Each structure stands twice: as C-alpha cells, then as structure tokens.
Amino acid sequence: MGFGGISLWQLLIVLLIVVVIFGTKKLGSIGGDLGGAVKGFRKAMSDAEKDEVTDPKKLDEPDAEFSEQHGEERQTDRNRTS
Helix, strand or coil, X not given: CCECXXXXXXXXXXXXXXXXXXXXXXXXXXXXXXXXXXXXXXXXHHHHHHHHHHCCXXXXXXXXXXXXXXXXHHHHHHHHHC
C-alpha cells in the first residue's frame, strides 16, 4: 500500500498524465518558481527572527495606543454591572 491508500502504480499513472498535459519544461519552471518562493519565505522568517532577537525592546512596546480615560470608563462600567 502506498500513500493514503494509493498504490505506486496509481501514482506513476497520475505522474505520467501530468507530464503529458503540462510537459517537462512547464513542470521544471513550476518547480523552480515553487523553490524560489520557499527560499524567499525562509529568508523572510529568518530575518523576522533576527529582528526580534536584536531588538528586545520591541517586545515590551504596546501594539496600539490607548487613552487612559477610555480605560477608566471601562473600569467604572464594570463596577456598575457587578
């Protein structure tokens, strides 16, 4: 038994049909494009990790700015409903 109940022969037949439909040049270019996309994604992820490690102050900064008055209004609303 192969992958997920698909035998090796069925995989080969599907591969043959894909090659006949798209051709080897098109499959090669698709593979190259996919490889480039994965490489770019890995580079972006490693750059993001480096930024977090080199500047730990960014982790302590709030994501958004909130006014103090708005926070006090919420506290009084909570006290009223309790």
